[in-house]
Amino acid sequence: MAEDYKYLTFRIEDNVGIITLNRPDKLNAVSWDLAEELAALLLKLRYRDEVRTILLTGEGRAFCAGGDVDFLSGEGDRPMPGTSSADRPIPRSQRKSPGGPFFExxxxxxxxxxxxxxxxxxxxxxxxxxxxxxxxxxxADSTTKMAAIFTNVGVAPDCGMSYFLPRIVGFSNALMMVETAKVFKAEECKELGLIDELVPEGKDFETAFEYARMLAQRASVAVDAARRLIHMSQYMTLDEILEFEGAIGVCVAGSADAKEGTMAFMEKRKPVYRGV
Known part of the structure; x- marks a missing residue:
């Protein structure tokens, strides 16, 4: 099952929604239009129950080479606040949120x-x-190279880099990465924590898909709720997260998969989850 997009490809396999960034001639650099398509697709997938997990990858030789330089320079078809000439009109919505779909x-x-x-x-x-x-x-496979490369082209980190990077690599390493814009090879990325699973060249999609498919076979209502709680915990106090765990736990306990899971445990058999 495949669907048509201009800058992405999308298909569903074994309840895994596979999104591929598809600008291989630009190393999948993110243009305004690609970001619009990707943000809109992710919004739709939230409500598509046949998709239980999502796999994000890139076509060709790269995952994604960052933001499209034509846009960032202000010389592309769409003006960029701060870099485009003053006589180029900028849409009102973009004045309020310069990152637009990149941030979305x-x-x-x-x-x-x-x-x-x-x-x-x-x-x-x-x-x-x-x-x-x-x-x-x-x-990630052994060809992977990662960098918070923003300052190399004279711009500040964006697209949530300042939020996620220190949470993953630690405060000091995050400062080093954004200040130096150093490019790290695959083994170094693994040591920093940027990569969770380092696999041989060409095996990144295969291993990622097997993991995504495994998650898709689990009790997806419970998995999604667990994911949400971990994200919420990043900005809540202990008392607040305990309240939400209680409320969300009651909701999930009413699912068909929760009943199947508990019965399977009592009957000492493997549960058969339906994602409901």
């Missing part, structure tokens, strides 16, 4: 309310690294 992708990667797994090869830098860091787990 980050929101939707969390709000999609389903596990998102990254299959990474080649470059994952700038916005591409930010999108990878927002995923639940990152499988």
């Amino acid at each position: 992708v980050m929101r939707q990667l969390v709000l999609v309310d389903k596990p998102v797994i990254a299959a990474i090869h080649g470059h994952a830098v700038g916005a591409g690294l930010a999108y990878a860091l927002a995923c639940d787990r990152r499988f």
Whole structure:
């Protein structure tokens, strides 16, 4: 089952929604239009029950080489606040949120309310690294190179980099990465925690898909709720998260899969989950 997009490809296999960034001639650099398509697709997938997990990858030689330089320079078809000439009109909505769909992708990667797994090869830098860091787990092959590359082109970190990076690599390493814009090879990325699973060249999609498919076979209402709670815990107090665990726990306990799971445990058999 495949669906048509201009800058993405999308298909569903074994309840896994596979999103592929599809600008291989640009190393899948994120243009305004690609970001719009990706954010809109993630929003739709939140409500598509046949999709239980999502896999994000890139076509060709790279996962994603960051933001499209034509846009960032202000010389592209769409003006960029701060870099475009003063005589170019900028839409009102963009005045209020210069990052537009680039930033919305980050929101939707969390709000999609389903596990998102990254299959990474080649470059994952700038916005591409930010999108990878927002995923639940990152499988990367030995060709992977990562960098918070923003200051190399004279711009500040964006696309949620400042939020996710210190939470994943620690405060001091995050400062080092954004200040130096150093490019790290696959083994170094694994040591920093940027990569969760380092696999041989060409095996990133295969291993990421197997993990995503495994999650899709679990009690997806409970998995999605567990994911949501972990995200909420990043900005809540203990008392607040205990209250939400109680409320969400009651909701999930009413699912068919919760009944199947508890009965299977009591009957000493493997549960058969239906995702409801």
